[in-house]
Amino acid sequence: MPNNPTSNIQHPTSENIVWHDHHVSKAERAQIKQQKPCILWFTGLSGSGKSTIANAVEAALLAQKKHTYLLDGDNIRMGLNKGLGFSDEDRVENLRRIGEVAKLFVDAGIIVLTAFISPFRSERQRVRELVDEGEFIEVFVDTPLEVCESRDPKGLYKKARAGEISDFTGIDSPYEAPEFPEIHIRNDRLPIEEAAAQVLDHLEKKGYLNA
Amino acid sequence: MPNNPTSNIQHPTSENIVWHDHHVSKAERAQIKQQKPCILWFTGLSGSGKSTIANAVEAALLAQKKHTYLLDGDNIRMGLNKGLGFSDEDRVENLRRIGEVAKLFVDAGIIVLTAFISPFRSERQRVRELVDEGEFIEVFVDTPLEVCESRDPKGLYKKARAGEISDFTGIDSPYEAPEFPEIHIRNDRLPIEEAAAQVLDHLEKKGYLNA
Numbered sequence: 210m211p212n213n214p215t216s217n218i219q220h221p222t223s224e225n226i227v228w229h230d231h232h233v234s235k236a237e238r239a240q241i242k243q244q245k246p247c248i249l250w251f252t253g254l255s256g257s258g259k260s261t262i263a264n265a266v267e268a269a270l271l272a273q274k275k276h277t278y279l280l281d282g283d284n285i286r287m288g289l290n291k292g293l294g295f296s297d298e299d300r301v302e303n304l305r306r307i308g309e310v311a312k313l314f315v316d317a318g319i320i321v322l323t324a325f326i327s328p329f330r331s332e333r334q335r336v337r338e339l340v341d342e343g344e345f346i347e348v349f350v351d352t353p354l355e356v357c358e359s360r361d362p363k364g365l366y367k368k369a370r371a372g373e374i375s376d377f378t379g380i381d382s383p384y385e386a387p388e389f390p391e392i393h394i395r396n397d398r399l400p401i402e403e404a405a406a407q408v409l410d411h412l413e414k415k416g417y418l419n420a
Numbered sequence: 421m422p423n424n425p426t427s428n429i430q431h432p433t434s435e436n437i438v439w440h441d442h443h444v445s446k447a448e449r450a451q452i453k454q455q456k457p458c459i460l461w462f463t464g465l466s467g468s469g470k471s472t473i474a475n476a477v478e479a480a481l482l483a484q485k486k487h488t489y490l491l492d493g494d495n496i497r498m499g500l501n502k503g504l505g506f507s508d509e510d511r512v513e514n515l516r517r518i519g520e521v522a523k524l525f526v527d528a529g530i531i532v533l534t535a536f537i538s539p540f541r542s543e544r545q546r547v548r549e550l551v552d553e554g555e556f557i558e559v560f561v562d563t564p565l566e567v568c569e570s571r572d573p574k575g576l577y578k579k580a581r582a583g584e585i586s587d588f589t590g591i592d593s594p595y596e597a598p599e600f601p602e603i604h605i606r607n608d609r610l611p612i613e614e615a616a617a618q619v620l621d622h623l624e625k626k627g628y629l630n631a
Contacts, residue, residue: 232475232479233475233478233479233482233488237482238482238487238488238489241482241485241487242487264443264444267444268444271444271448271449271452274452276449276452276453276487276528276529277444277449277528278449278524278527278528279444280524284524284527288520288523288524289517289520289521289524306500306517309499309500310500310521310524312499313489313491313495313499313500313521314525314528316489317487317488317489317525317528317530318487319528339499
C-alpha cells in the first residue's frame with residue numbers, strides 16, 4: 210500500500226497504456242438482431258390472458274428468429290423482487306424495478322414482453338417515460354371481470370371473494386383501464402392465436418421486426 | 421361485476437378457448453444467438469481497468485456478431501439501484517440485484533459483462549450460485565493498488581486518502597482477491613487489447629462462442 214498519492218512515479222510503464230473506451234451502443238446491439246427493440250407491456254386483470262398471449266407472441270417471434278425476453282411473475286417475484294410484499298410502497302417498487310430491467314433489455318436490443326396486472330395508469334406511465342418514444346407498447350388485454358373470474362386459473366378470485374386476500378384488483382382494488390393503449394385486445398372469445406396475431410401485426414406494420 | 425363465482429356459466433364461449441402455453445426456453449433463446457450465455461464477472465480495485473477491459477471485450481464480441489450486454493455503474497446506479505446507498509446492507513442488496521439481473525440476461529441467451537469492484541468473496545460466490553455450472557466466469561483484474569491509485573481516474577483515491585470518503589476498497593475497506601478466478605489478468609502493463617484477448621481466448625476455448 211502506498212503511503213501517499215505520489216507513488217505513481219514508481220510505475221511509469223503503466224502510464225503508457227492507452228485507455229481507449231470502445232462503448233458498444235444500443236444501436237449496434239440492436240442492429241445485429243435485425244429488429245427495433247421495445248417493451249410490449251401487457252396489462253389487464255388477473256386471468257385476462259396476459260401471460261398466455263405474451264407467451265404465444267414470444268413463440269411466434271422466436272419462429273421469426275427475433276430476440277425476445279419475457280418478464281413475468283415466474284422470473285421476477287422469486288428473484289429480483291424477492292422480499293417485496295404487497296403494500297402500496299412495495300407494489301410501486303415492484304413495478305419500478307421491472308420497468309428499469311425492461312429498459313436494460315431494450316438497451317440490449319431485445320423485444321421485451323412483460324405480463325403484470327399493473328392496474329394503475331400512473332405506474333404504467335412511469336415505465337413509458339423511462340424509455341424513448343415508440344419503445345413502450347401498451348397492450349391492453351381487455352377481458353371482462355366476469356370472464357376472468359370464471360376462469361380463475363389460480364383460485365385467487367375465489368379467495369378474494371371469501372375475504373382471504375384483500376386489495377385484489379377488480380374486487381376490492383380498482384383496475385384503471387388504459388385510455389390510449391397501442392394495442393387493445395377486446396374480445397375474450399378470440400382464440401389465443403388471433404390475439405397474438407393482433408400484436409404481431411402491430412409490430413410488423415410499425416417496423417419493429419425489420420430494423 | 422358478478423355477485424358470485426358461478427357467473428361463469430353466462431360465458432360458455434370463453435370456456436372453449438384452448439389455453440396452450442408455448443413457453444420459449446432458455447436453450448431456444450440462446451440457440452438463435454449461436455453462443456453459450458454466461459456472466460463475465462469482472463472484479464478488481466477501483467481504477468484496475470475492469471470497465472475498460474470489459475468494454476474492449478464487448479466491442480470484440482460485437483465484431484464477431486455475438487450478443488452481449490454490459491452492466492456497470494452507468495446503467496445500474498442511476499436506474500435499478502437508484503435509492504441504494506453505501507451502507508453494508510445496501511451494498512449487499514446492490515450486488516444481489518445485479519446478480520439477479522445478470523441471471524435474467526443469461527436466461528435470455530446473452531453474454532453479460534459486469535464491471536463492479538465487488539470486493540467480497542461471499543457476494544461473488546452468491547452470484548455464482550444463482551446460475552448454472554459454467555455460466556459464471558470470474559475475471560480478476562489484478563492491478564496493484566499503487567497502480568490503481570496512480571491512475572485514480574475519478575479522483576476517488578485522493579478523496580479516500582484525505583478522509584473525504586470512507587470504506588473505500590483498498591484504503592480502509594478490504595479487497596478479497598478471488599482464490600480461483602476463471603480468468604486472472606495479472607499484468608497491469610498489458611495493453612488493453614491483450615487483456616481483452618485473454619478473456620476472448622478463454623471464451624473461445626471453452627466453447628462459449630459457438631454453441
